[in-house]
Amino acid sequence: QVELGESGGGLVQAGDSLRLSCAASGRTFSRYTIGWFRHAPEKEREFLGAISWSGVEPYYRNYLKGRLTITRADDNNTAWLQINSLKPEDTATYFCAAKAGATPSVTHGYLYWGQGTQVTVSS
Numbered sequence: 001q002v003e004l005g006e007s008g009g010g011l012v013q014a015g016d017s018l019r020l021s022c023a024a025s026g027r028t029f030s031r032y033t034i035g036w037f038r039h040a041p042e043k044e045r046e047f048l049g050a051i052s053w054s055g056v057e058p059y060y061r062n063y064l065k066g067r068l069t070i071t072r073a074d075d076n077n078t079a080w081l082q083i084n085s086l087k088p089e090d091t092a093t094y095f096c097a098a099k100a101g102a103t104p105s106v107t108h109g110y111l112y113w114g115q116g117t118q119v120t121v122s123s
Helices: none
Strands: 004-007 010-013 018-024 032-039 046-051 068-073 078-083 092-100 117-122
Touching: 004 092, 018 032, 018 092, 018 117, 032 068, 046 068, 046 078, 078 092
Parallel strands: 010 117
Antiparallel strands: 004 018, 018 078, 032 046, 032 092, 068 078, 092 117
């Protein structure tokens, strides 16, 4: 089992960049694929991308490529999501989640979730 906690959200201006952190507990963090999601009010939860093993190319939703960077450091049990060129429509609660195995392009199967961190982008 793994417990996750996000941090790094806040109020930013359009055009800014932000890096969110996902800190995990547990000794087997390296065995999990870490995914990033967001949930905006009155919208469905949206899968953004995921990373399986350190050193393996992350998977991103096509329409977000170029704006997102997902990385991880297994020795620190931490993953990060960097978002560039933030827009007001990026306003949402951002979550990291974990699932066993190495299937970063598969959007389902996530068993463990953090509580989320709020990102608000002002115009």
